[in-house]
Amino acid sequence: MASEAEKTFQRFAVFGESSSSGTEMNNKNFSKLCKDCGIMDGKAVTSTDVDIVFSKVKAKNARTITFSEFQEAMKELGQKRFKGKNPDEALQAVFELMEGKDPATTGVTYCGLNPRLVKCSTTELHPQPEVCAWKTSPIVISKKVRIKPTKTGGSSGSFRPLKTALNGSQ
DSSP states (O other): OOOOHHHHHHHHHHHTTTEEEEEEEEHHHHHHHHHHHTTTOOSSSSSHHHHHHHHHHOOOSSSSSSSHHHHHHHHHHHHHHHHHSSHHHHHHHHHHHHTTTTOOOTTTOOOSSTTOOOOOOSSSSSSSSSGGOSSSSOOOOOSSSOOOOOSSSSSOOOOOHHHHHHTTTO
C-alpha cells in the first residue's frame, strides 16, 4: 500500500499531463505541489529554491523525478522550511503538510470533453467552454469579425457577424 505522501505525489504527477502514469513528476507539477501544500512559503522556501532543489535531485539529462528523488528533494526543502528541526523531523513535517492535498484548480478552466485537459486554447472567447471541441483546431470564436476591404468595393472594414462572414453572404 502506498503511503499518503506517495499518493499525493501521484495526484500531482498526473495533473495536467494526460500521458503521465503518475510515477514521475516534472518541474512544473513539483512547483505546484510545493505551492499548493504550503511547502513554498515565499520566505524560507521560494520558487527559486524549489527549482534549484528539483534540478539537484533529478538525473543529469532527465526532465522528471521519481518518488525516491522526490523524497530527497522534500528532505532538502524540509531543512530549509523547518530550520530548528532535525532532518527526519523536518521531512515528517513536510509530509504532514502534503497529507490529503489535491492540486488546486481555482481559476482553471476544464475542457468538457477531456477532464484531464486543464487548459484549452479555445476557452478565452468560447461561447460554451464546457462543450469545447478540444480535438479540433483551436479556433477562437467571437461574435464579430473584421472583414478586409476588397478590390471590387465590397465591405470596406465593416463588421459582420461571424456566421455571415464564414458563409460569404451579407
